[in-house]
Amino acid sequence: MLDFTEADVVAWFSPIRPPTRQNNWPPVIRAIERGRSVEPLLHELGAILFELGTQDPSILLKAFLGDPVQHDLQTVMAQLGAARLLRLVDWLSATLPGAPQLLARLSQGRAANAQAINSSLRALTARDTLTRMFSLDRVAWLQSCAEAATNPQEKS
Numbered sequence: 001m002l003d004f005t006e007a008d009v010v011a012w013f014s015p016i017r018p019p020t021r022q023n024n025w026p027p028v029i030r031a032i033e034r035g036r037s038v039e040p041l042l043h044e045l046g047a048i049l050f051e052l053g054t055q056d057p058s059i060l061l062k063a064f065l066g067d068p069v070q071h072d073l074q075t076v077m078a079q080l081g082a083a084r085l086l087r088l089v090d091w092l093s094a095t096l097p098g099a100p101q102l103l104a105r106l107s108q109g110r111a112a113n114a115q116a117i118n119s120s121l122r123a124l125t126a127r128d129t130l131t132r133m134f135s136l137d138r139v140a141w142l143q144s145c146a147e148a149a150t151n152p153q154e155k156s
Helices: 006-016 037-055 057-065 067-081 080-094 098-107 112-133 136-150
Strands: none
Touching: 006 067, 006 080, 037 057, 037 080, 057 067, 067 098, 067 112, 080 098, 080 112, 098 112
16 A cells, blocks of 8 residues: 555655755655644545556556646645655556656646656755765775776786
8 A cells, every 4th residue: 555654654765765964855754744634634645546556557647647637746746755755756656657757747847846846856866876976885996996997916
């Protein structure tokens, strides 16, 4: 099931979460997601999406690409913190064969919601990329390669 409770999305996000500083953006969970009336609605959204995902994916994709549903989905996604946003992106990618097209439409354009989604995804992927690029293992490997290139060992 696509469980959108805070505990579940944070548990799902923790293994893939890049190391962050205290005030890094986007937050894992946004304040709006913690509202008393919002948490049950997000849980219900996850259950509905999961149920729809068991149907014909082409029908679901067609509905998501339609203006009213796409606008509503975009509005919700723009409000989500990193954990639920990435969980939803992961679910869409695993469920819908046309997910890249949908995600492109949701995150591109001049609308504030599209820009919010785009900014969140770019920030999250940039952090992950930088974390991998400058990992201690990678830096140590590069250093050993540089040393080997500048000090070649003579073979006898």
